[in-house]
Amino acid sequence: MTDGGRDLVYLVTGGCGFLGEHMVRTLLEMEPRLRELRVFDLHLGPWLEALNPGPVQVTPIQGDVTRAEDVVAALAGADVVIHMAGLVDVWGLNDPEIIYRVNVQGTQNVIDACVQTGTRFLVYTSSMEALGPNTKGHPFYRGNEDTPYEAIHTQPYPRSKAQAERLVLEANGRKVRGGLPLVTCALRPTGIYGEGHQLMLDFYRNAQCTGGWLFRTIPASVEHGRVYAGNVAWMHVLAARELGSRATTMGGQIYFCYDDSPYKSYEDFNLEILGPCGIRLLGTRPLLPYFLLFLLAILNAFLQWLLRPLVVYTALINPYTLSLANTTFTVHTDKAQRHFDYQPLYGWEESRDRTVSWVKTRKGHPGPLPRD
Ligand SMILES: NC(=O)c1ccc[n+]([C@@H]2O[C@H](COP(=O)([O-])OP(=O)(O)OC[C@H]3O[C@@H](n4cnc5c(N)ncnc54)[C@H](O)[C@@H]3O)[C@@H](O)[C@H]2O)c1
Ligand SMILES: CC(C)[C@@H](O)CC[C@@H](C)[C@H]1CC[C@H]2[C@@H]3[C@H](O)C=C4C[C@@H](O)CC[C@]4(C)[C@H]3CC[C@]12C
Numbered sequence: 001m002t003d004g005g006r007d008l009v010y011l012v013t014g015g016c017g018f019l020g021e022h023m024v025r026t027l028l029e030m031e032p033r034l035r036e037l038r039v040f041d042l043h044l045g046p047w048l049e050a051l052n053p054g055p056v057q058v059t060p061i062q063g064d065v066t067r068a069e070d071v072v073a074a075l076a077g078a079d080v081v082i083h084m085a086g087l088v089d090v091w092g093l094n095d096p097e098i099i100y101r102v103n104v105q106g107t108q109n110v111i112d113a114c115v116q117t118g119t120r121f122l123v124y125t126s127s128m129e130a131l132g133p134n135t136k137g138h139p140f141y142r143g144n145e146d147t148p149y150e151a152i153h154t155q156p157y158p159r160s161k162a163q164a165e166r167l168v169l170e171a172n173g174r175k176v177r178g179g180l181p182l183v184t185c186a187l188r189p190t191g192i193y194g195e196g197h198q199l200m201l202d203f204y205r206n207a208q209c210t211g212g213w214l215f216r217t218i219p220a221s222v223e224h225g226r227v228y229a230g231n232v233a234w235m236h237v238l239a240a241r242e243l244g245s246r247a248t249t250m251g252g253q254i255y256f257c258y259d260d261s262p263y264k265s266y267e268d269f270n271l272e273i274l275g276p277c278g279i280r281l282l283g284t285r286p287l288l289p290y291f292l293l294f295l296l297a298i299l300n301a302f303l304q305w306l307l308r309p310l311v312v313y314t315a316l317i318n319p320y321t322l323s324l325a326n327t328t329f330t331v332h333t334d335k336a337q338r339h340f341d342y343q344p345l346y347g348w349e350e351s352r353d354r355t356v357s358w359v360k361t362r363k364g365h366p367g368p369l370p371r372d
Pocket of ligand 1: 013014015016017018019020040041042043063064065066083084085086087088102106125126127128161188189190191192193
């Protein structure tokens with residue numbers, strides 16, 4: 001150990017995204033062995049500049065995970081890589097080939113760079129969607145990492161997350177430069193919320209345009225797993241910290257991300273955040289019958305197809321998001337606690353209050369804001 005115990009170099013890919021910013025800030029606050037934190041992203045955030053000078057050297061690296069040379073250069077000399085970079089797209093914004101290139105090929109590039117440079121520890125941010133909901137709409141009710149479930153994907157995003165996750169788990173044990181084994185694991189967050197969650201802000205602003213009302217479109221009985229970004233980041237810190245000493249237990253494993261956030265429908269959960277911001281949810285049951293919502297979803301998909309040569313038209317409701325929103329998918333597990341002593345860093349009330357405070361600071365501001 002050098003410099004008061006600070007001798008580790010971490011790389012976070014996608015470090016300027018919604019989850020990535022929580023990851024960077026949590027590492028700086030909670031990882032005492034950190035000497036250098038490399039933040040790798042296609043788009044670097046201005047907030048990074050304020051992190052230097054400090055006890056940890058923060059190194060912004062503008063790069064593209066689809067370019068192998070960028071990843072090798074960023075990884076050279078790093079001890080740990082937390083791979084979060086990806087295209088989160090269930091709205092058809094990106095061509096499926098682009099999603100594959102970033103999410104799958106980009107992950108392969110990270111693995112190959114670990115082997116080439118000798119970086120031994122890789123934590124991958126997968127997703128609940130690597131498992132489901134599947135195309136048959138089978139519910140996953142408070143399941144865990146061992147619950148049998150038929151993972152069937154046709155959509156580009158969930159398929160890419162499943163493929164990338166498999167690459168990471170299969171890479172566990174590969175020899176890296178220097179002859180020691182690569183140790184990998186994959187963390188599967190459910191729907192993440194927290195400061196910087198643009199979609200929550202979109203719901204807030206949509207409601208402001210309709211007099212403070214959101215209209216229920218999903219039955220309250222459909223549970224959707226949600227987890228606070230700060231707790232997801234904290235689970236990554238602990239997984240990265242313990243991979244070395246617990247390689248036999250953790251290597252090649254998947255872990256759902258969980259905390260004490262309540263089991264609710266997607267819309268009822270959002271109301272936990274938006275209610276204190278003055279928003280109300282109209283209806284105890286969906287205000288429109290499912291078949292009308294499905295017709296709207298089909299219409300949106302048709303318009304996207306029709307307009308694609310001219311403009312990328314996207315809408316919140318498409319056949320996939322409507323199906324996803326209407327399929328119960330919640331987790332109940334303690335595997336991360338059993339394997340590497342994970343406990344949520346933030347309780348439910350604090351997770352909620354931190355998110356509510358953030359939404360309120362965005363009150364009245366037009367359009368997306370750079371997060372400070
Ligand atoms: N948001 C959620 O609810 C959720 C849930 C489960 C898993 N995840 C996973 O967490 C990770 C982060 O998601 P997020 O919600 O923060 O998304 P985000 O879009 O806010 O962040 C993704 C980051 O990756 C970067 N990136 C994209 N393409 C890149 C490339 N080619 N090279 C380098 N960087 C690139 C983006 O610039 C962005 O900063 C993703 O892997 C996602 O699949 C997200
Ligand atoms: C208009 C209604 C139908 C409205 O309630 C639609 C909600 C819809 C936009 C969200 C419902 C479920 C969300 C997804 C889920 O939380 C899990 C995800 C996996 C993660 O890796 C990325 C985000 C997401 C796909 C998330 C996206 C928004 C929803 C589809």
